[in-house]
Amino acid sequence: MTLSQVVGRLIGVREHLVDPGGGGAPRVPRPTTALVVGGGIAGMSAAVVLAERGIRVTVLEAAPTLGGRLGAWPEALADGIQVNEHGFHAFFRQYYNWRSILRRIDPALAFLKPVDGYPVLSGRWPAEEFGRLPPAPPMNLLALLARSPSLRLADLRRMDRDAALPLLSYHPAGTYAEFDDTTADALLTSLRLPDRARAMLFEVFSHSFFNHETAMSAAELIAQFHFYLLGNPEGLAFDCPDEDYATAIWQPLARHVTRHGGRVVTGVAAARLDRQPDGWRVTAADGSRYTARHVVLAVDPPALAALVAASPGLVAQAPRLVARMPAFGQAGPPYAVARYWLDGDVRADRAVFSGVSRQPTLDSVALYHRLENESRRWAERTGGSVVELHAYACEPGVPAGELAERMRVELCRLWPEAAGLRVRELRARVEARAPAFAPGSHAGRPGTRTDAKGLYLAGDGIRTEFPSALMERSAATGISAANHILRAEGAAAEPVRSVRPHGLLARP
Ligand SMILES: Cc1cc2nc3c(=O)[nH]c(=O)nc-3n(C[C@H](O)[C@H](O)[C@H](O)COP(=O)(O)OP(=O)(O)OC[C@H]3O[C@@H](n4cnc5c(N)ncnc54)[C@H](O)[C@@H]3O)c2cc1C
Structure with a gap:
């Protein structure tokens, strides 16, 4: 147990039993x-x-x-069968129930390998590192505030600290009663954060829920901020399977x-x-x-x-x-997934998973040939790489191929070496099956x-x-x-x- 987890435990940041069974x-x-x-x-x-x-x-x-x-299926490529997937997933450590199901098939969860930190990339500002924070609150939050180049002391003084209190005060009934009719966008605006901090610290986070901030309940954002950052002793670290x-x-x-x-x-x-x-x-x-x-x-x-x-x-x-x-039944906006099999690799120091801030389409990049064994073998055999690009809340009505190309072009702006790589295979998909968490939707959400x-x-x-x-x-x-x-x-x-x-x- 780390020091931050000991401190967290003293203030009740630990696994709780919701139903003893x-x-x-x-x-x-x-x-x-x-x-x-x-x-x-x-x-x-x-x-x-x-x-x-x-x-x-x-x-x-x-x-x-x-x-x-979270599906996976065999895909015939020109040089053989590869398993393709619905998309990269981060298996966070506070997923207690999902992990208990997975322990039925692997009691030690040995197939889940830690992903060592992940940056948020931006075309405008230097990358911001997540995932290497102390695991438990409040030390993870304090470390984030102390370390983040996106938020300096003067910014903290200027921001509306009262408006930020709800983020620290999640309550399963009170938060929805007070904030479900507000948009996540309005809540973030009320914080008076500098643009850079909003882009690098908050927007990437809120995009991960497959909803636009302008159409997402502020209560949901507060709930997720609590679930991922402030309520669990495991922090923002996550693992990924090493097989498909x-x-x-x-x-x-x-x-x-x-x-x-x-x-x-x-x-x-x-x-x-x-x-x-x-x-x-x-x-x-x-x-x-x-x-x-x-x-x-x-x-x-x-x-x-x-x-x-x-x-x-x-x-x-x-x-x-x-x-x-x-x-x-109204799904959230469409999301797009494009898996590229390329004829060369990106720089060796690129992270296995990166979030992306403020590109028009691209929200994340995953390097599958550094994650999963089958992709790793394909890359070793061909000298290539397997790169997956995601857009979590994109413009409706745009075909998957076009979204894939937009994401590739945006990646090349962030990682110039990617522009020199030839596309050997591409599988692209756009779907709208994620739940919408619209303002005011909580009361009518079925249990x-x-x-x-x-x-x-x-x-x-x-x-x-x-x-x-x-x-x-x-x-x-x-x-x-x-x-x-x-x-x-x-x-x-x-x-x-x-x-x-x-x-x-x-x-x-
Ligand atoms: C690109 C992408 C990335 C993601 N990344 C993450 C992540 O990093 N971390 C995370 O926690 N979550 C992530 N998610 C979200 C995660 O995938 C979902 O929350 C989760 O998989 C939903 O599971 P489910 O069983 O609720 O629904 P689904 O996975 O949608 O399962 C519903 C099933 O019902 C089937 N079905 C539908 N209609 C019928 C019918 N009439 N008869 C029979 N079957 C039917 C469907 O085919 C489907 O298999 C991501 C999602 C996507 C799309």
Whole structure:
């Protein structure tokens, strides 16, 4: 434990138990069934927990491969098959629930390798280093303020310190009551930060939630600032798998579910949901039917809204859920991912992962040939590199190829040596499946329980009463949805954990 973690612990910055779990039999006392729609992190987390407790669970995944937004699939390149992925992911250390699911397939989490620091790059200002701060608050914040060239003492004096207090005072109810109707942009503007500090310290952070600051709730920004920086003893450090996500995560998790009597069906999309006397029936797009006593809908927000709209019986069974869908089903802005296989490498001192500030399109760069074994082997064999570029909230209606080229050109401005590299292969994608966290949306955000018996929700857009985000929220809601089923069936629930439940300056 570091000194900052000792200090943090003294003020309550530690892992908290949100749900102690337990309270029932290790396995369900009588046979019962559950259907999980969606085989991403949320759905597979639910399925793992349900299968382990003896519930006969079936996962229905529309895509040919598992993983959703963390998916991975084989891609035929001119010189052989390579696994391509939905995009680089940072596995933060306070992802307690996601890590507990991953420990089922690798108890030591040996496949996760630390990423040693990461800079934020800018065309205007020198890079700002994140990830090498003391892990726990308040020392990480103090170190950031002391070290950051973007924020000097005079700037701190000039900024509106009262406006900054809410960032230190996250409260699961009070923050939403006070700030959910405000935009993240308005909150940041009220701080009166110098432009450089705003660009280098805050904008990169808020972009990572796949929402524009002008269209994102300030309460969500405060919640995420707490979850990632001020509420956890692990800090901003993260790890990444050293194998592709199919090899490292999805194949072993599917085997785990199957070994516990569950079934994973890919390439089958749920098209409609109907209540039955003793549970639910899901009709798939190919006409096949699946029945189960309990259902977890673990799909992305637009898919959830579409499935609910195609299930007319839900108007009577789950009127509150139905009423929430038109707003909830609006995804955030499109995001773009471009993976480039290049004929040479960038400079050896370039970081494995970099955030990017204030480029029109580009938000991050990941050097896959320095991260994952298969890409590393490809690069060694060919002398090339595998570089992935992301845009987290881009202009709608622009084709993936054009966004990929814009991002490449912007990268060349930041890293001039990239301009001399020839593109051997490119796979580019643009999608809009991330949840929107619009101002005022919190009150209508559905939780894991619905108003229909035996019907639950999970996913990164689903509300939690404790701090969570992105992959961790998917896993936490997946486990929570499974817990409702386990408790209804008399089986022991799974513990759910989170960071310190409220900010350092908040009154509990
Ligand atoms: C480019 C990118 C980078 C990211 N980086 C990070 C990061 O660094 N750190 C982090 O924590 N998070 C990151 N995220 C976010 C993270 O990927 C998501 O929060 C998480 O994967 C969501 O998981 P999920 O299970 O909730 O939803 P999804 O992954 O969307 O899974 C839903 C699944 O449901 C399936 N489905 C949809 N409709 C149906 C249907 N009708 N029938 C059956 N199946 C259906 C979909 O095919 C999908 O597999 C990133 C996301 C992207 C796109």
